[in-house]
Amino acid sequence: MLPNLQTYHRPTTLEEAIRLIQPPGTVPIGGGTLLIPSRDPAVEAVVDLSGLGLTYIREEETGWAVGATTTLQQMLESPALRERTQGLIAEAARLTASRNLRGQATIGGIVAAGGFESPILTLLLALDTIVTFYAPERRQMPLDQFLRERGDILRRGALITELCIPQPTGLSRMGMAFVNRTPRDRPIVCAVVETQWAGEKCVRAHIALGGVAERPIRARRAEEALQGREWSPEVLDQAAALAAEPLNPPTDFRGSREYRRAMARVLVHRALREVLKSDNMPGNPGCD
Ligand SMILES: Cc1cc2nc3c(=O)[nH]c(=O)nc-3n(C[C@H](O)[C@H](O)[C@H](O)COP(=O)(O)OP(=O)(O)OC[C@H]3O[C@@H](n4cnc5c(N)ncnc54)[C@H](O)[C@@H]3O)c2cc1C
Incomplete structure (x- = not known):
């Protein structure tokens, strides 16, 4: 209390x-x-915040708008978000909190206070989510930037009102991989990848990692190694190595710095391979 x-x-x-x-x-x-x-x-x-009418998931011109008081369980059950995330919203929500907590915890509260390994924040980061907040004037910024500046923004008295998950511009394919101590435990490290394709070429790649820094982060150099290219096993190896290389993860009782860094490489590789297993991937290069 x-x-x-x-x-x-x-x-x-x-x-x-x-x-x-x-x-x-x-x-x-x-x-x-x-x-x-x-x-x-x-x-x-x-x-x-429950009287503000901020509990909704609706399609808008720019993408899927999710009001700040929408609960994690409402997001998990949303057919639209399941389709947009190829089912990963359900996995990420289950890994973030238990059934009882999911019915209560709001996405605004998670964006304000979610932990460094939060699977739902990692997923939203890979989706290039935009955060709308009032501080006190209306502002919008990418979730990546918001998480970087979160302490300062919230200290000054800000109200998160909405998230927007953009629609993909090309054929979207996603992958997710994680390690945890037990099947119901929160991940020690997790990786989420969203890719967009034009034929056999990856035109956009977003890679997000949780559990490897003080907040979920994007692996920008690895993303660059994948964009505009046809994927081969060598390209995937290179991207996974680039994702792990700059990391200096925290150590705690759930995983050492070295373990988290090693897992980041393995999990990015696995998540990329998940993308290649998608039914509508042309050619399936490098997938066995
Ligand atoms: C004991 C316990 C431990 C947990 N530990 C973790 C953990 O380590 N990592 C993790 O990811 N999750 C953890 N969770 C899950 C937790 O439920 C969510 O992370 C989430 O932060 C809570 O959402 P809420 O709506 O209940 O937030 P609240 O408890 O209502 O608020 C959490 C914080 O966010 C602020 N806030 C809430 N809504 C807004 C808004 N719209 N705009 C601005 N600020 C806002 C509040 O002022 C407060 O500071 C834990 C839950 C419990 C019960």
Whole structure:
């Protein structure tokens, strides 16, 4: 529980919510799964976001818009998101939190506070997701940049309102690979790849890694090694090596720096091979 909590607000307009979160000691609350057990003594007031009408998943011109109070379980069950992610949303959501937590935890709360190994953040990063937030004026930025600047942005009092998952411009093919201690445990390291194809050429490759830095990150050099090329076993080896090379992962009780770095290479390779196993991949180069 929050020992110094004195005030609970439940605004029904965005304007009101943005104004209410400004004073020091006041924070937004989504599902409360992380905030309430945190026992944070600095929290004196909470702004409940559930009355703002931010629970939705809808198709817009730019892609799939997901409101900030949409729960992880609603995302897992969305046929549209399953189709867009080739089913990976369900796997990533299951690996992020248990069934009970998924029904409560919101995607806004996860973007605000999700951990360095979060499979759902890693998936959203590979999808080039855009974050909309108010700080206090409306701003949009790629999730990659948001996670980099998250501490500063949220410290100044920001409200995340929406994510947008862009539609692919070409034929999209995805792959995901992870290692965990037990089948229900959160991954120690995970890799998600989204690729877009024109014939046998990969025109766009996004590779995201969780569990290898202080936040989920993109492997930009590896992406460059794949784009504009036909894939061969050598190209895949090179990309996997480039993804792992610059990493300096943290060590904790679940995995050492060396283990996480070695797994990053193995898992990027596996995720790329998953892409090649897709039914509608032309030619299936390098896939056995
Ligand atoms: C004990 C426990 C430990 C967990 N540990 C982890 C972990 O290590 N890694 C992990 O990835 N997940 C973890 N989770 C899962 C957790 O449920 C989610 O990571 C998520 O952060 C919680 O979402 P929520 O909506 O419940 O957030 P809340 O608990 O409501 O809020 C979490 C934080 O995000 C802020 N926030 C919420 N919504 C917004 C918004 N729209 N805009 C701006 N700020 C917002 C809150 O002010 C608060 O600081 C844990 C859950 C539990 C119960």
